[in-house]
Amino acid sequence: MLLSLALLGILVGPPCLCLADTTPTAEPQATTTTPLSMGTDDGRIDGPQSCGDYVVAFFQTSDEESEGIWTFTARDSKNVLFHGEWARNCTLKWSPDCKRLAFSVAWGSNEEDLTIYDPIAQKETDPSKLVNLRLPSDAGIMHFYWTPIKWNDKGELIFGGEGNFFRRSEDGQAGAKLYGVEGTWAYKPDGSVRTITLKVEK
DSSP states (O other): OOOOGGGGGGOOSSOOOOEEOOOTTSOOOOSOSSOBOOSSOOSOEESOSEETTEEEEEEEOSSSTTOEEEEEEETTTOOEEEEEEEOSEEEEEEOTTSSOEEEEEEETTTEEEEEEEETTTTEEEOGGGGOOOOOOTTEEEEEEEEEEEEEOTTSOEEEEEEEEEEETTTTOTTTSOOEEEEEEEEEOTTSOEEEEEEEEOO
């Protein structure tokens, strides 16, 4: 049975779980009619959950530890501006003026997404989509993790990425050698990305 947004009002208690796969302004969905909130943060949430006029809350929605929803809410109006489904862990980095949130979410052990939320513009941006990793043409990503690091005084989000890839021209994904890749980038206020460091193993 679907969980209506109105039922979020009955949820109380400290944050519990990090989530992803967002859709702005839409109504959160869940799998049970009786949401649960865990009593303590178990270490999967890194960073403050509120800043200025905004609050990010995490709720468990079933007996399974890894099932739940998160909401990005305006503090005064209680309007849900963004929401998402569960994931393994996450990192939150607020801009100094609290008007943007960089939010990374790990999906299982192979992937970690990064999104910047702008509640005033009602916009979400994935800066990693603008990154050129300069991998070989036959490369296939095996694991990759994106993480927000900090906002600098130029209004840029500094973020990092690391992972590994295989080469399809070698033995195939199962038996191929894995090569490392890591770097840092800056997402600029004009919507572009500049490379700070990049190391690709050959």
